Amino acid sequence: MNIVVLLGSPRKKDSYHVAQLIEKKMGHEGDIRFDYIQLSDMTIHECKGCGLCFSKGEMYCPLKDDIQGIVKRMIQADGILLASPVYACQITGTLKKAIDRMAYLCHRPAMVGKPFINIVTTAGGGKKPTGQYMKMMGIAFGCHYVGTLPVISTMFFDDDKNSLYNEKYHQKILKKMDRLIKHFQKALHDTTPPRPSYYDIFLFNGLKSKTYMSEADHDYWKKKGWLKANYYYPTQLSIGKKIFGYTINQMIKMVWKRMQQA
Incomplete structure (x- = not known):
């Protein structure tokens, strides 16, 4: 260790x-x-x-x-x-x-x-x-x-x-x-991955937004299978955390769309 x-x-x-x-x-x-x-x-x-x-x-x-x-x-x-x-x-x-x-x-x-x-x-x-x-x-x-x-x-x-x-x-x-x-x-x-907190999920979706602006980031996240994932690895999330992550992700997509239209 x-x-x-x-x-x-x-x-x-x-x-x-x-x-x-x-x-x-x-x-x-x-x-x-x-x-x-x-x-x-x-x-x-x-x-x-x-x-x-x-x-x-x-x-x-x-x-x-x-x-x-x-x-x-x-x-x-x-x-x-x-x-x-x-x-x-x-x-x-x-x-x-x-x-x-x-x-x-x-x-x-x-x-x-x-x-x-x-x-x-x-x-x-x-x-x-x-x-x-x-x-x-x-x-x-x-x-x-x-x-x-x-x-x-x-x-x-x-x-x-x-x-x-x-x-x-x-x-x-x-x-x-x-x-x-x-x-x-x-x-x-522990052999089981830790369950993410709300803050973990917030940062995960915030960092995912970088894939819109960088080909290197997009390719990395795609290779890892994270682009459409709720988190870095399969884990059991409460309904509240799923809704929270989905909401953050949708807000980021909406902001990115408006930035492109500006």
């Missing part, structure tokens, strides 16, 4: 240590390996906005660096931990740069059903919008969202220099970590 940890921090500090705690707690399983990717140590050029990865395919990107190697490791993994401290109420620029370069995965998801957990560390605020963004991008890549672990570092880590450490808060986070690990382990070993 291989777990990729994508580290957005330029330092191996709080978010890295939280990931290590999760690894330690999961270590008793035996056959499990954590593959840490320190993005700040990788060569990742800034996206130039040419759009070639969207319109023609990621192989046409003019930038040559480590990004495809990172994506390959993520695709080959059984699960993913996405970790970032909060910088100005968002993920780090290091992680954002990598996500920008992986944006074609929102058009052509390659990690369908792969479970992931978000780790968000902060000195105070910003953990909610940061976690929400990371959740959205993971689901857009096709992954199965297990949950987010938000940690106020100044209250969690017992450091001699840290006067704000709170034992009660520390234990609270450890309990939440244990719950997330339990759900993560279940997702890793």
Whole structure:
């Protein structure tokens, strides 16, 4: 079992240590390996906005660096931990740069059903919008969202220099970590694909709209059999979710038709 940890921090500090705690707690399983990717140590050029990865395919990107190697490791993994401290109420620029370069995965998801957990560390605020963004991008890549672990570092880590450490808060986070690990382990070993949430269905139909504008996207979705599907894989949906997905799909088609007539 291989777990990729994508580290957005330029330092191996709080978010890295939280990931290590999760690894330690999961270590008793035996056959499990954590593959840490320190993005700040990788060569990742800034996206130039040419759009070639969207319109023609990621192989046409003019930038040559480590990004495809990172994506390959993520695709080959059984699960993913996405970790970032909060910088100005968002993920780090290091992680954002990598996500920008992986944006074609929102058009052509390659990690369908792969479970992931978000780790968000902060000195105070910003953990909610940061976690929400990371959740959205993971689901857009096709992954199965297990949950987010938000940690106020100044209250969690017992450091001699840290006067704000709170034992009660520390234990609270450890309990939440244990719950997330339990759900993560279940997702890793479950042979039945997870049932999509309303948010999953919303993003699935929203991403499907990209097939109207990109031949590469259309061909990919057609090959996967997703163009007329309710979701990426056969799954039992409630009537409410079926109606919701159908409504979103019809609204997108109507908007696209009006755009063509404009």
